[in-house]
Amino acid sequence: MAFLEWDEKYSVGIEEIDQQHKRLFSLINGLYGTVQKVEGANDMKSSIIELSAILSAVDKMEDYASYHFSTEENYMLEYSYPGYKAHKKAHDLFFESVRKFKREADEGKAFKLTDILEYLKKWLTGHVLTTDQKYKKFFKKKGLS
Numbered sequence: 001m002a003f004l005e006w007d008e009k010y011s012v013g014i015e016e017i018d019q020q021h022k023r024l025f026s027l028i029n030g031l032y033g034t035v036q037k038v039e040g041a042n043d044m045k046s047s048i049i050e051l052s053a054i055l056s057a058v059d060k061m062e063d064y065a066s067y068h069f070s071t072e073e074n075y076m077l078e079y080s081y082p083g084y085k086a087h088k089k090a091h092d093l094f095f096e097s098v099r100k101f102k103r104e105a106d107e108g109k110a111f112k113l114t115d116i117l118e119y120l121k122k123w124l125t126g127h128v129l130t131t132d133q134k135y136k137k138f139f140k141k142k143g144l145s
């Protein structure tokens, strides 16, 4: 079973956004796979190599999240969605947390790899199931699908 499993309950009724959410799920699953490898590594050298793979997987996920959030925010602006500000703030807070993680990793601070994964899983599923669901009806009325 994948770390993050897609389910219809995550659908926001807009094909393009659902596809992007699926892609984010899959990027986080990829990151999970890399973390599993690090934990299975038995020498320091391969741990360091895997660690840099993790940081680049985090960058990739962050880039895609940025692209995805822009898609949502652009629709919100285009259709004058009333919850735009609060929603954008939630997206911005997500980036702050990811940046904090990367800063700590750069500074060599001890952190648990599983913590960031649990954070990503909890944040993304929570966000899609609550904050994103709030725009579902609104965009449906506007004819987006």
Ligand SMILES: [Fe+2]
Pocket (backbone or CB within 6 Å): 069, 072, 087, 091, 127, 131, 132
């Ligand atoms: Fe969102």
